[in-house]
Structure formats: structure tokens, C-alpha cells
Amino acid sequence: KAGVTQTPRYLIKTRGQQVTLSCSPISGHRSVSWYQQTPGQGLQFLFEYFSETQRNKGNFPGRFSGRQFSNSRSEMNVSTLELGDSALYLCASSLDTGGFNEQFFGPGTRLTVL
């Protein structure tokens, strides 16, 4: 079974631009969660989508948004990029929503904001 895939793997943008990242979950998984990883803050939860609905949201500004499609694929968007948005963005999929579900991570998208 194929794992979680994320595209693109690397991205360079400039301040003020916007970016869209894509995540395809493991086949059969219906929940997708997004995390931001930086050296200073570690792994921080952004949001979770299940059945095309946002179920949970972390403490990030409204510039960070996401959506999920009927095939469970998910995208996250960051508008008006800031230097501090440079990070590894990880998505994870699980069979279902709620605790007790094992989350499987993709390789991440490395975003650099210049």
C-alpha cells in the first residue's frame, strides 16, 4: 500500500506570496492532519480534516487554511507569506478521526520564504 505523499517536496517563495501544498493520504484513510515543524517550535498542529470538514484547529493565524476533497486528498494554503513561515510542513493520515488513531506521516514539504 502506498504511503502518504506530499507535493511539492521543496518550495521557495518570497514574502507576501501565497502557497498551496498538497497531501494524498494512504488509500482508505479519511482523516488528514497538517503540522508545521521548525527547529525552534518543534512540531505544531495546524488542523485536521475528516470527510471534507475541518474537525480540529491549532493556534495559527487565519493566513493558514486548508481543505479536503471527496477523495480525501487535502491541500493547505498559506497566504501573505512571512519569513517565519519557513518550515517543514507535514501531513499525516489516519483511518478515522478522534484519538486512538495511528497517524502516518508523509515526507513533508520544505518551504523557504525569502
Place this chain on the structure above:
Amino acid sequence: GQQLNQSPQSMFIQEGEDVSMNCTSSSIFNTWLWYKQDPGEGPVLLIALYKAGELTSNGRLTAQFGITRKDSFLNISASIPSDVGIYFCAAYTGTASKLTFGTGTRLQVTL
């Protein structure tokens, strides 16, 4: 908010040695997960724990869900060079799908 205090922050050990690391919190969790992350890659799930007191093994790895539900431990026996990486604990509370992550333990193995 909930925090997971992971220790040690880093470890230098010799090949063949056993390794222990742990995660503690003041909050109660109902699921603990342990992940390993290699540079530039996403975390890989090693072990999942669902019940207080549970002890689970995966090859040379053994993890335990603390009886108080506020901590968890990971042991690696007879370390080998490919064990190098950053190990994270992560945990859920209740039914929300938000995973809280520890700060990570960087493991380096010398020959």
C-alpha cells in the same frame, strides 16, 4: 496548554549499548505514540500504546504507557548505526485528533 517534556534532549552512545528515553506531562493522555524522524523526512511510527501500564515491543524497541497515564518510556536495545535520528513521543487526549508532540531526543551512535 498540554506539554510533553521529553528527555534527554540528546544522547551519544556506542554501538551495542541500550538506550532509554522518556516523556512526561502534567496532563493525562489516552494514547501514546513513538516516532523516529530522519533528516529531511517525515516521522515514522514505531510503537503505539493504548492502555495504561501497557508494554509493547517492536523488534529491539520496547515502549511502556505509564500507569499514571502522564508518561511513557521508550527503550532501544543493542543500538546499531541506523538507530541514529530524532525520536519523538506524541500523545492524544480524549477524542480530539490533535497530536501533542514532545521536543524530541536526538540519538547519535558511535562505532
